[in-house]
Each structure stands twice: as structure tokens, then as C-alpha cells.
Amino acid sequence: DAxxxxxxxxxxxxxxxxxxxxxxxxxxxxxVSWYQQALGQxxxxxxxxxxxxxxxxxxxxxxFSGHQFPNYSSELNVNxxxxxxxxxxxxxxxxSGNYEQYFGPGTRLTVT
Amino acid sequence: xxxVTQPEKLLSVFKGAPVELKCNYSYSGSPELFxxxxxxxxxxxxxxxxISRESIKGFTADLNxxxxxxxxxxxxxxEEDSAMYYCASEGGSTLGRLYFGRGTQLTVWP
Numbered sequence: 540d541a542x543x544x545x546x547x548x549x550x551x552x553x554x555x556x557x558x559x560x561x562x563x564x565x566x567x568x569x570x571v572s573w574y575q576q577a578l579g580q581x582x583x584x585x586x587x588x589x590x591x592x593x594x595x596x597x598x599x600x601x602x603f604s605g606h607q608f609p610n611y612s613s614e615l616n617v618n619x620x621x622x623x624x625x626x627x628x629x630x631x632x633x634x635s636g637n638y639e640q641y642f643g644p645g646t647r648l649t650v651t
Numbered sequence: 652x653x654x655v656t657q658p659e660k661l662l663s664v665f666k667g668a669p670v671e672l673k674c675n676y677s678y679s680g681s682p683e684l685f686x687x688x689x690x691x692x693x694x695x696x697x698x699x700x701x702i703s704r705e706s707i708k709g710f711t712a713d714l715n716x717x718x719x720x721x722x723x724x725x726x727x728x729x730e731e732d733s734a735m736y737y738c739a740s741e742g743g744s745t746l747g748r749l750y751f752g753r754g755t756q757l758t759v760w761p
Contacts (some may be wrong), residue, residue, distance in 0.1 A: 581655075581754070582749070582751045
């Protein structure tokens with residue numbers, strides 16, 4: 540089991556563009572969360588998906604949206620990119636009813 | 652909203668010295684508290700959880716509700732303990748959502 544995988548590893552986009560980040564959860568996990576980690580900060584919760592629905596959402600604008608597929612994989616979409624969206628985006632998965640979240644390696648997004 | 656504070660951004664100790672990484676939380680209920688660790692070029696991983704009250708890699712953390720603290724301690728630091736440590740909380744209606752501190756970079760010198 541490769542654990543949580545994310546793609547792509549790195550991404551460079553221009554202001555105003557849109558981006559899609561992808562995450563495959565660890566085998567056996569059905570719940571996926573996304574976090575944004577700015578340089579020098581701890582991860583900040585964006586949202587969580589379970590049974591293909593957004594179950595919780597952090598303090599992020601509607602430009603941030605997501606999706607979970609029947610195979611539990613997930614996408615994070617960000618529209619109208621701003622310079623401030625430059626960060627490491629982490630995906631974490633867990634099995635519902637369990638507490639431990641397993642993190643992926645992250646996608647480094649740079650907005651120029 | 653819950654808030655987690657890690658006052659030290661950087662912490663350096665020599666091998667064999669005791670180490671304590673500080674963490675304070677703000678949550679009026681009964682939070683779940685965690686320490687996550689990220690070693691160089693590795694992904695973020697769970698180190699320990701307060702409710703399990705176990706020692707992992709020689710580290711322990713005690714929940715002090717009076718001081719709303721969850722400090723991470725190790726009596727004799729090792730060079731391989733050098734890493735970024737994050738304190739995190741979750742609880743109440745936001746169960747499953749982790750609130751992270753900004754992290755403390757621990758360096759253990761030989």
C-alpha cells in the first residue's frame with residue numbers, strides 16, 4: 540500500500556487561472572480531508588469529504604471546491620487563483636470511526 | 652474556533668539533554684489532542700495521541716486541563732529526533748477536523 544498519494548507534486552499557475560489537485564486515499568479509508576499549509580505555518584483545514592459529500596468546511600472562500608468519487612479519491616479545485624493561494628496542499632485520509640489521519644506528501648502550488 | 656499555540660518556532664538541544672516542546676490549546680470542551688511529526692523529506696505522521704497515554708520513541712505528552720497545555724517531553728534527546736513537530740487538536744462539532752499549531756523545529760546537536 541503506497542499510502543495516501545497526491546498529484547501533481549509541483550504546479551505553477553498564473554493569477555486568475557484554475558487548478559485541480561488530486562488525492563488517492565490509503566487503502567481502506569473512506570474519508571478525505573484537504574489542508575493548506577503556507578510557508579512557516581501549520582496546516583489549515585479546507586474541507587472534508589465522506590460518502591461523496593462535503594461534511595465539514597474550514598474558513599476558505601467558495602473559490603475552493605472539492606469532490607469525492609465513488610472510489611473515495613478526491614479532487615480539490617481552486618478558481619480565480621490569487622498569489623496568496625501559493626502553498627503546500629495536503630490531503631489526509633482516514634477510516635470513518637477511526638481517529639488517525641494519514642497524510643500525503645502534498646502538492647506544492649506556486650501562483651505567479 | 653479552536654486554537655493551538657506553539658510558542659517556540661525553533662528549539663535546539665544537545666544529544667542526551669531533556670527536551671520539552673510546548674503546546675497550549677483553547678477549547679472549552681474535552682478536546683482530542685495530538686502530536687504530529689515531520690522528519691526531513693518525509694510526510695506528516697502521527698506521533699502520539701493524548702488519550703492513549705503511551706510513550707512513542709521515548710516521547711510522552713500529558714494533558715493539563717487547568718493550564719490547557721499538552722507539552723511533549725523526552726528525557727534524553729537523540730539526533731534522530733530532529734524534525735518539525737506540530738501540536739493539533741480536534742473535538743466537539745468539528746470532530747475529524749484538525750487544528751494545527753505553527754510547529755516547532757527541533758534540532759538535536761551531537
